[in-house]
Amino acid sequence: xxxxxxMAIMIEPDEPPPFRVLRPDAASRFLLTAxxxxxxxxxxxxxxxxxxxxxxxxxxxxxxxxxxxxxxSALLGAPAVFQVYSRLVIDCNRRPDVASAFPVxxxxxxxxxxxxxxxxxxxxxxxxxxxxYHQAIDGLIAARRAQGRTPIYVAMHSxxxxxxxxxxxxxxxxxxxxxxxxxxxxxxxxxxxxELVVAENEPYSVSDETDYGVPxxxxxxxxxxxxxxxxxxxxxxxxxxxxxxxxxxxxxxRAVAMLDRATA
Numbered sequence: 001x002x003x004x005x006x007m008a009i010m011i012e013p014d015e016p017p018p019f020r021v022l023r024p025d026a027a028s029r030f031l032l033t034a035x036x037x038x039x040x041x042x043x044x045x046x047x048x049x050x051x052x053x054x055x056x057x058x059x060x061x062x063x064x065x066x067x068x069x070x071x072x073s074a075l076l077g078a079p080a081v082f083q084v085y086s087r088l089v090i091d092c093n094r095r096p097d098v099a100s101a102f103p104v105x106x107x108x109x110x111x112x113x114x115x116x117x118x119x120x121x122x123x124x125x126x127x128x129x130x131x132x133y134h135q136a137i138d139g140l141i142a143a144r145r146a147q148g149r150t151p152i153y154v155a156m157h158s159x160x161x162x163x164x165x166x167x168x169x170x171x172x173x174x175x176x177x178x179x180x181x182x183x184x185x186x187x188x189x190x191x192x193x194x195e196l197v198v199a200e201n202e203p204y205s206v207s208d209e210t211d212y213g214v215p216x217x218x219x220x221x222x223x224x225x226x227x228x229x230x231x232x233x234x235x236x237x238x239x240x241x242x243x244x245x246x247x248x249x250x251x252x253x254r255a256v257a258m259l260d261r262a263t264a
Contacts, residue, residue, distance in 0.1 A: 010128035011042050018129040019136050020082045022070065028078035030252065031140055031151040034069045035093040035133075035213055036062035036158075038084035042128070048088055048113030058160040059106035060086045064235030065158040071245025072156075076252070079140055083133050088114070090125040092133050093157075093212050100210075107164060137217055152182070152256060153218040153225035158232045159203055170199035171234060175227035177206040178219050181262075183226045185255040193247075204229065224259065226252075 011018065039061035041047050047055065054060070066082055073080035083092045088111055094101040102114045102122060144151045155175075161168055172190055176183035183200070190198045206227060208215045218225035228248065235241050 010044065010124050012044070015043060016040060016084050017132070018083065018085055019133040020084060021136060021140075022073045022080040022082075023077065024079050024140060026073075026077050026079050027149075028076050029149065029152050029256065030076050030078040030154055031137075031144070032069050032073055032076075032078055032080035032154045032156055033137060033213055033217075034062070034065050034080065034082045034156045035091075036087050037066040037069065037082040037156075039086040039088075040084055041086050041089055045089065045113055048111050050088065050109065050111055050113070054109050055086065055088070057109075058158075058232060059109055060088055062156075062158040063160075063232040064241055065156050065230070067238060067241030068158075068230065068235050068244045068248070069156045071242050072154075072248050072252075075245060075249035078154075081133070081136050081140065083129070085129050090122075090130050092130050093155075094210070095208075095212055096122060096126045096130055098209065134212075134216075137213075141217065141221060141223070151223060153214070153221075153223045154252065155213050155218075155225065155227040157227065157229045158235060159229050161231050161233045163203065168203050168231065169197055170202060171196045171231055173199040173202055173204075173229040175201055175204060175206045175214075175229060176225075177211075177214060179223075179225065181259060182224045182255055185258045186226050186228075186251060189251045189255055224256075226255070 039055055069080050088103065088106060091101045102117055103111055104114050141151055159168065174183040174187045187198055187200050190196055206214050214225055214227050230244055235244050
């Protein structure tokens with residue numbers, strides 16, 4: 001497989017740009033992000049040597065989360081930024097200097113195209129995919145601040161029901177780190193639905209070492225935020241995506257109203 005140092009460009013002109021944005025000028029306080037919304041791989045990387053079946057699994061993307069985020073964006077009237085290339089190329093929710101940003105093995109699956117990457121290879125992927133995506137998020141945050149509106153950052157993710165043979169019983173989880181108040185408010189509302197198994201900081205948690213979006217955009221920017229994880233079997237169909245989009249569109253404004261009342 002040729003390395004990027006032998007190539008003129010990473011993403012060719014007829015391939016999709018590294019991100020897409022819905023409703024960039026929407027007035028909602030919410031700003032939605034989907035770091036793992038797509039599983040495309042630039043043509044020049046020859047699918048990283050990974051089969052189509054493996055690329056379609058959770059190792060390649062967050063199954064179902066693009067559809068949920070689209071529904072939620074429409075119902076809230078909120079901007080949403082979607083990363084369209086696979087996290088196997090570069091994980092846009094990892095610092096590019098950590099090994100997991102370019103996995104050599106994902107769960108039990110080898111990723112041959114990520115073996116032996118040098119700095120030039122990694123920089124090429126970062127410049128083509130990671131940087132434009134996060135610059136788009138920065139731009140939306142800055143535009144809202146310039147208008148006197150502080151955005152509320154909502155990071156949308158999904159998780160596999162079984163990981164390395166271990167079932168995950170929760171339906172949905174909220175993740176947080178230094179600024180937990182919105183996540184905890186939403187968790188309480190999800191529990192009050194009465195039909196969901198709700199987790200906090202499971203099956204993942206947020207840290208500077210394992211995450212990028214929340215620590216960099218939200219916490220360093222002093223924004224209220226929530227990171228939402230939904231189990232993938234609940235949102236693998238359009239019907240499930242619509243159901244969860246409607247649920248979150250109903251509960252997120254209520255969670256923010258709770259914070260507003262607490263600080264009034």
